[in-house]
Amino acid sequence: MSICLLALPCAALAQVADAPTECPLAQTEPASPPDGRPPLGPLRRTTSRLWGVQLTVSLPPIVVPANVSEAILIPVTLLDTWSIADVRSFSARMSINQRPIAPALTPLTILQRPGRESQVEVPIPDINRTPLGLPTGPDPGMQVMLDLEWTVECFSVALDEAAAMRIGWPQSWPDELARWRGTSAGSDPADPSISPLRDAVRAVCGDDAPPLAVAKACVRAGSQSLRNPNFHQGSPMGVFTRGVEVRGATAALRDQQGTVADLTCICVALLRSAGLPARAVIGLANESDGPAQSASDKELTVWGEVWLPQCGWVPFDPDRVRGGVGANAPLVQRWGGFGTEADWEQWIPITHEVNIFRPTPPGSANLATVAALCRLKTQVSSGVAGPTDMLLQTRVANRGRPQR
Secondary structure, eight states: OOOEEEEEOTTSOOOOOOOOOOOSOOEEOOOOOOTTSOOOTTEEEEEEEEEEEEEEEEOOSEEOOTTOOOEEEEEEOSEETTEEEEEEEEEEEEEETTEEOOGGGSOEEEEEOTTSOEEEEEEOOOTTTSOOOOOOSSOOOBOEEEEEEEEEEEEEEEEOHHHHTTOOEESSOOGGGGGGTSOBTTBOTTOGGGHHHHHHHHHHHOSSOOHHHHHHHHHHHHHTOOSBTTOOOOOTTSSOSSEEEOOOHHHHHHHTBOOHHHHHHHHHHHHHHTTOOEEEEEEEEESSOSTTOOGGGEEEEEEEEEEETTTEEEEEOHHHHHHHOOTTOOTTSOOTTBSOBTTGGGOEEEESOOOEEOOOSTTGGGSOOEEESOEESSOOEESSSSSOOOEEEEEEEEEEEEOO
């Protein structure tokens, strides 16, 4: 597997360096927009908006061995159907023990990995080899803080559901969809707990429903699958470390409680079990709907996307579907939270990479697992047992004018 690397000082402009059984439905030849390119046919982009995103990663005091090249890694989506990140806009600022570090010592690198999510890598300077002007004496550890910023254009969605309902199942799926059809962190389509939901979907759809109908039935069933969909285990620090709280489909269904992220994992597993490619999206969105939304209201959350033949990736929000779509709502009817949404330009994708991480300091048995948005390149030591934990904070730095 090849990896493309480009590095430069962060003050400058960054540069881009098997499948479940399908339902026996009508067959069509696939027409596939490449992953991340504009949608096709009944699916289209409408308006868009520019956003400035900032992630702040704070590490507790760490000690990096002299022979270790340590760095902070953050997965990012550069080119998606519903967002396009400006690779020239990425910049990073790092401080150690509250002292700013020169950009030349922290060259930002964007790694593009075929078949996997891209990621940003920012090295932590080796204080044993590089004079940083830090106090001398016994090494108490470095307290590192990283601010990563970039600009992304996000699009709203329009889906012609009548046209999409006339599209049948493909004879084959594009190769690039393979990783979105099998098991991934938090979503296992072969898990036995998914079977009752899949049976319920088949009972609603029958054996000759088009992919769009099956997709909507899956999202509704998954969105309504937990008795307690607002359960938060939380963090003793008051904010989630490394990402957003998530247990995954199996644990959430077993305990019948979870978060919106868990509802998304359930929907993704169910969609894959029914034969449709699907994936989770970690990003920033408003806590509530309505005209009073502001950029400062945005918090980390998780939503989903399902791939439909001759269309591409269709976004959905399980929380909206759960709250606004009745159990008997017709599949041919337009649903809030699935497909067409004028405010999808307000939703800011960050990554499709879901890495579930459990903090393990003393007393961590009651800490939430999280979908991590950052990690260290190697393992360094800290003052607590287990992996060095990180505190991740996100915010919208600015909101540009509508673009289209």
